[in-house]
Amino acid sequence: MAMTAGEIEKLIKDAFPEAQVTITDLAGDGDHWAAEVISASFVGKSRVQQHQMVNAALKEALAGPLHALALTTRVPA
Structure with a gap:
């Protein structure tokens, strides 16, 4: 089941x-998403580290319903 x-x-x-x-449904099918995350928690982190942090928060979802x-x-600016 999609998220x-x-x-x-x-x-x-x-x-x-x-x-x-900001979450955007890319294909209109509820199965392909884009997320923009702006966070002060990312200060001093590389882009790869930032993505790893978000992926860690979504770990279970990425293993299942988040296609x-x-x-x-x-x-933040």
């Missing part, structure tokens, strides 16, 4: 409560 945008956002916000999170996720991360 909803709200479910994905909640998992990310649970790990990064201060983050600005495809394009991830963009950055620190």
Whole structure:
């Protein structure tokens, strides 16, 4: 069963409560998502480390119902 945008956002916000999170359904099928995560937690981290942090928050979902996720991360401006 596919995940909803709200479910994905909640998992990310649970790990990064201060983050600005934008979830986009890329294909309109509820199965292919893009997430933009802007968080002060990423300060001083490489892009790879930032993605690893978000992937860790989504670990169980990525192993199951979350089929495809394009991830963009950055620190607040």
